[in-house]
Amino acid sequence: MEKKDPDLCKVENTLHILIGKWKPLIIMHLMFGGTKRFSDLQRALAGITTKTLTTQLRELEEQEIILRVVYPVVPPRVEYSITEYGMTLQPVLHLMHEWGNAHLERQLNKEQSTFNNNQ
Amino acid sequence: MEKKDPDLCKVENTLHILIGKWKPLIIMHLMFGGTKRFSDLQRALAGITTKTLTTQLRELEEQEIILRVVYPVVPPRVEYSITEYGMTLQPVLHLMHEWGNAHLERQLNKEQSTFNNNQ
DNA sequence: ATATAAAGTATCTTTAAAGATACTTATAGG
């Protein structure tokens, strides 16, 4: 990027962590809501299936963004939390949030002015 | 995010702009390489098909991230460039690049230590 | 009259992500 060589672009690395319909939401729930159980997350992410949630959590765990702790009890108890490393994503997510918010407002304004022009 | 309400999370707005196997690369080419013709981009993004390139460019144009200028000549000449608004993505991409780069190095170190442990 | 060039369209096929649904496991409590 500094060398103006897009082949050296590492943006995809970050994108790869974040891509997945539910991943940003999962990360933010754990980042700001603290430790959560599987069923807590499933409740919070209304509409996600167990299979999808499992897949997303396993991928995030593999990347060491989240931690999975299993308590050997019956019925099972599994707790998910953000790792220290996962927390390093916070500034990135924050900036993306800011830009995304501004982008949304821009789009609303655009629609509004289209509406006005059609009056 | 500030209110710790992930439903208000706007990260997806940004992600939506960036998602697409080639979009970050297209944006960065135009952001750092300046105005480019369709065929320039196709050459730069080795392996992309015309259909895919067209789709990605049209979506970015629709979001006003890039500008498409058609010169009415034969054979056609079409130039793509980043918009002023598109340039506002630069800090976001920069941070994503930094994090992605660090993440890559971390993964390489991890592999290295696995290798050492297996010696 | 024909071939060429740039920037696409139009279709069809492949692949990957996500969703729906049913099943499993092991034990504590009634």
Added chain:
DNA sequence: CCTATAAGTATCTTTAAAGATACTTTATAT
């Protein structure tokens, strides 16, 4: 001994993104 419970698996189907390939347009140079 039967049931309920949490955290999943296992399969199958749907949907969306991307890729492959062939075709189109039209003024100009040959």
